[in-house]
Amino acid sequence: MLKYETALLIVCRTINPFVTFDLLIDDKTPKPDVEKIKIGDLFFNLSEQDKRFGHHVVDDILRNLVDACLDEGFNVVLGKGNLVKGDYPTIRALAKALRTGSTPAE
Amino acid sequence: MRRCTAVKTFISLSCLVCFALTLCAAPFQPRATFSLEHRKARPPQHVIQLEFLDAEGEPVEAVIRLGEGTPLEPQSYELRARTDGSDSAVPVTVHATGVEQGYASRLIFRVDPAHIFSTTNQYVLHVRAGTLFLKEGGQTVSFNTGRDFDVALDNDRLALDQTFAYPKSVQNKLELLGGTGGGNASFRYARRFDEVRARNWLNAELNLKGDFNFLSENKEKYFNSLVGELKLFTPFRWNFPGTPANQRQARARFSEWDVHARVDSDQTFENADKVIGTSLGTYLKDPISRWLSSYHILNGFSKADEASVSPLLVVGYDYVSELKSDDDGDSVDKLDTHAGNHRARAILVWSWPLGRNVDIGFLGINRRIDADLLLELQGIYDFRVDEFLDQSRVSLNFSPRTASNLRIVYSLSWERGKAAPTFNDVHALLAGLKLNF
Secondary structure, three states: OOOHHHHHHHHHHHHHHHEOOOOEEEOOEEOOOHHHOEOOOHHHHHHHHHHHHOOOHHHHHHHHHHHHHHHOOEEEEOOHHHHHOOOOOEHHHHHHHHHHOEEEOO | OHHHHHHHHHHHHHHHHHHHHHHHHOOOEEEEEEEEEEOOOOOOEEEEEEEEEOOOOOEOOOOEEOOOOOOOOHHHEEEEEEEOOEEEEEOOEEEEEOOEOOEEOEEEEEOOOOOOOOOOOEEEEEEOOOOOEEEEOOEEEEOOOOOOEEEEOOHHHHHHHHHHHOOEEEEEEEEEEEEOOEEEEEEEEEEEEEOOOOOOOOEEEEEEEEEEEOOHHHHHHOOOEEEEEEEEEEEEEEOOOOOOHHHOOOOOEEEEEEEEEEEEEOOOOOOEEEEEEEEEEEEOOOHHHHHHOOEEHHHOOEEOOEOOEOOEEEEEEEEEEEEEOOOOOOOOOOOOOOOOEEEEEEEEEEEEEEEEEEEOHHHOOOOEEEEEEEEEEEEEEEOOOOEEEEEEEEEEEEEEOOOOOOEEEEEEEEEEEOOOOOOOOEEEEEEEEEEEO
């Protein structure tokens, strides 16, 4: 299984460009208390802007999350629907989802 | 005989009620959703996941006991696909993920890769009695001894996953607004063709969108705009020059660049322009929006605990030439494009979160709402006619707190400015609702 700290870093790096707050101190250090930040509506709102302007941000986020897990040597279960429908209401929940949905790549 | 049937029905209903009460009393609630399984060098595959949520709605880690019950037996489950007049079983295999000390966090159900899920079906995961034992308060307890249970799956997630997993996908949106000039409508339709699906560096997309009044005689009172567009696009992340090596990911920015060919028309197809251009959309991280979104003013300036979306800035260049003109004296504001015009344009969009879970009982409404102020400012400069055109929308959006999958937003909007191709001056105050599907 992916380590929780690694999963948290992957989530923060991936969504940081799209949120008003800074989630990271540097490339390897998330800000304190970042896990409690709610992201239940974030992907829905980004998805609405994607539709409005023909962008593909949510796809890019999912692709980055998945690629980061694959680069760490893990397969992962995570859907675009899980993100947009707010299945993971906080950064902590999404990081846990990456962790518990990961299996070592064969 | 009839009495016996009635007794059986009563017993069945009693069992159902008892089981429902048992589930309600259980500390964890089961949730089954469509998802995607990603493996290296393979396209993503649709799977179904079963997980258990705590009181906060977050999935519980290491909760399903693998050594008791039959959680990894495919016979313990039945995935039913129901549609009008038919009910069929989809064979599944089951795997555990997030396993720690004999407890799994999730069960993943794979189907034959050749199987195609359809959003016209209603899928239900049926779990047989005695299958699941959960960790509760340090002990292992049965979740469904003597009780089968069903968990329905939501097709919205399946549809969203399909837009990612398959190269061709559709995203639709319809908004209906009543106000100045009667009934107005906005629609969006997109069809995407991913040429390089795995890396997504070059893609194509067909877009149709419109803002118009239902009555053509009132067309001057709204934006009166229909757009058909084909574009090539690539999303990418970048850094400002001089970003320290240990801050590259922490300070990365996201942009999406596209090249597009478009036709802009009015709703009666009397005026139309063809457009070839390019645009660059970038999510900003600026101190003003960061500070404003740090507090929810409708919650008494309480510290915000949610990540709100950064402002989006789109800048672009278009070469515009005339396809059709009605030469109507009414269209005095229409820009002459018969010789070909060069235009620069910019759009700034930001949704400012004003309040969350706001009590509006003082209005006699017994619902809590989320409130956002949506700002959309657009400017176009036409070099040939040396004219600046602007278009602004300011919307106050109220979203009732609901568990429903259908998101309804009540909207009060003020919209002004000019839209291609007629560029008639528009001032509209609109109230209505937006449905997203």
